[in-house]
Amino acid sequence: MTNRMSANPTGAYGPDEPLWETGRMARTFETVGVVGLGTMGAGIAEVFARSGLNVIGVEADDAALARGRGHLESSTGKVVARGRMSTQEQTALLGRISFTTSREDLAGADLVIEAIPEIMEYKRALFADLDRICKPSAVLATNTSSLSVTAIAAATSRPAQVVGMHFFNPAPVMRLVEVIGTVVIEDGLAAEVAGLARRLGKTPVTVGDRAGFVVNRLLLGYLNHACVLLESGLSSRDDIDVAMKLGLGLPMGPFTLLDLVGLDTSYEVCEVLFRESRDRRHAPAPMLRELVTAGLLGRKTGRGFYSYGEGTATVPEAGPKAAVSVAGIVGGVPEAARLLTDLDAAGFKAVVAEPSDLTPVADADVVIALSERPVIELAVRLPHPERLVGLHLVGDQVAEVASTVLTSDEAAGAVRDLVTVLGRTSVRCGDRAEFVVNALLYPYLNDAIRMLDSGYASAGDIDTAMRLGCGYPAGPFEMLDVIGLERVRDGLRALYAEYREPSFAPAPLLDQLVTAGVSGIRAYAR
Template sequence: MAFERVGVVGLGTMGAGIAEVFARAGLRVLGVEADAEALARGRSLLEGSTGRALDKGRLTGEERAAILGRVTLTTSREDLREADLVIEAIPEHLDLKLALFADLDRICKPETVLATNTSSLSVTAIAAATGRPGRVVGLHFFNPAPVMRLVEVVRTVLSEPGVVDEVAGLAGRLGKTAVTVGDRAGFVVNRLLLPYLNHAAVLLELGVATRDDIDAVMRLGAGLPMGPFTLLDLIGLDTAYEIMEVLHDETRDRRHAPSPLLRELVTAGRLGRKSGAGFYSGEPPRAPDGGSRPGVTAFEVAGPGADELAERLGAAGFKRSGDDPDVVLRLADRPVVEHAVRLRDPAKLVGVRLHGDRAAELAVTALTSPAAVAAASDLMKVLGLAAVPCKDRAGFVADALLLPYLNDAVRMYDAGYASIADIDTAMRLGCGYPAGPFATMETMGLARVRDGLRALYAEYREPAFAPAPLLDQLVVAGASTFPRS
């Protein structure tokens, strides 16, 4: 099917961006809003976005005029009768979408494809509200639509395969990268991203680490574009809360229940950047400082990689001594306290996990003294590492957040929900991650991921933390990569 005339219903930030994307690709666009006031806001968003692109030299005046000239605005849905494709971008309330699609089904010609930009609601339920369920798909753009390269094309059990392929082809024509996924709450990106963000809030509630330290280790240690709390504030806490509720309604997985802290902040009106305060109150995350010269005269270090760390500290002017050190650094996974109790003075031991040359997690046991934590932090800062104190818990912070996300990706693939390539692509382009989950696991080592998940499951007894059967089988078989067809 040749898509030449496209309707966009709802011209808020997302809808106006989608209309711009279609118009930039040379398609004629009919934008529909509920009333004249909303229509004026939509026109302002279109003019503002293209105006900024003009100011930055990304569009010429002629190109901007051509884009705006391809967009016609109206308050009448009846004008959509000749559209080849209609996509809605109205608020995320299922009853509103069901009513809209029933109306579009009446108005549009039989061959018109109807699409929803929902980020988490059931596309199947929306399709079933029409007389053309085979021609209804999800077409999930990411904000800002003119900039973000990813589009999730969502198929249902009712979708005609040819229609899904045609819509994916259209996404390519728009200059987007399409991934085709099954109809599960959250699709790929939100289904993997939001539980990770929610889990970060749970770790904060449990006191495993501070807000700023969790953000720092995930940005500097795990290499993510931003920490979970900074990202939650950007997304909007109310949006995150709503998506988590949709996920929980479908899965009944207790990990998908919005964390109490997230619920409290939303109830208090702290919605993130949109309200001026969320996890942060306008202040930026605390940047790890370089610290001053610590008052440590002697240290000891043990565990895998101890000699290398000792050499680095020695080069910085510190003395390694096993007699009476100020602090004992233990390079090991938890439980770190098992190493502490073997010492003459267990209060001096601090667990250390290095993340390249950027960050170090410092595991604090129930016996560790504040002086030892301060000494370890100062030593790490002298080496140029961001020091992240945390409780002596399985996975500390980085693995406790990263490994369940990776495990979820394995389960998603194993269920036939999306391909490895599409999952990796979705997380790279949709979240700006340096690598997708499968590439990340292969870099880390499948056995390390499997063993880390076993440790998390043993401590937290969360069923979803148990290694996915496929991951376990690949490790047992000695595989280092996932099968790709």
């Protein structure tokens, strides 16, 4: 086998690397085995059968097999009910799937993919057995979401023919498939599996074998960080969720998402990430551990960060009401001018001051410091420091209202009322570097830059993975180019100065790009 791993660590071929250069014909995958027919495995079997492939579904016993068949009948039945499939097509699809409790029936399969629990010992034992049963040319694939594909492959005598093929739940709906190559994968195999994913109507991204791959490695770092900020008292559960959902346009806030994923699953993925990276950012937050230990796992147990089944939603309490006759604004010219215009249109009198001279706002009922950084330094320079409140406008819908240790409840409540009048949702928080949204967003972007710099995934694949895998409106590099590299770099420096967390230090690549005057990271990544 030609060793081309130094140039292409995932074994994937670009347009200038045709498969015939390897001296062999590309495989054809016509019969596929799926081991494990739980919700995920049944969904994977459905995806293959929908594309005309013959599928052999394997379960441990008759009861589990019946449940797996039930998953498939229920899932396809819903598609029929929505008018997207006829009953004849459903019958034909199910007819392409055979059900068995014997792994020996996989002997003739071209590819076998496992979807069993995320326990390394179970997967290695299964792959050792599949290696014995399956024909020499068969490819063995794992649907693991975070475990080492290399370690699983090492349990076989054919590690070059083992690949990761990570589908997302629900598999029939989610378009993304992460194709994971190892340092020993056969040249071209990752590209062939990616081609199979496209045949299934999916969008593949080809990455190297790192814990969590792309989506879980980036997502769980962010979710775990949200838990840490909640524990620190920076902001409330509801305010953080609102800030990230409305401020960034994410499908849901971090705590709602953790409850949906399952706190036990999230905890286990964090453990896997930490064992490999030894990065404190991946060490499960104590709050997450406590909830898991208490059996509060999210939606599936009826309670996690939120309680479910009561038919009511938790709404943040309204702040105290206070009349404002004069508002002082301190901050940069564009932001201050915008807020001044909005307040004037709403009928409020406002005056503006620069941070270098606070005299114009000294007697205002409240003083609003437009900032993403701690504002206590400004407060202590005022005759009434209790009247100063930090304000960070996020997008068009959210305003973070930051109270210093001196801010009065009346002043904070008055600014929240002003924010409501201006048609924004207020997010209450403490006076910490980058407040809430940027404090969660910038380290996530930094993680993506480190991932790119490590060379195991491209900028385009990382963006695609986060958009399709998480439903984000934009990938991390698309966000970076909109925000600006220098602004993110400076924000990370402020976070590092505040928290002294090593992972908050700007990635070396980010520092270099800013120093070199590179306008956008996607232009560099090409």
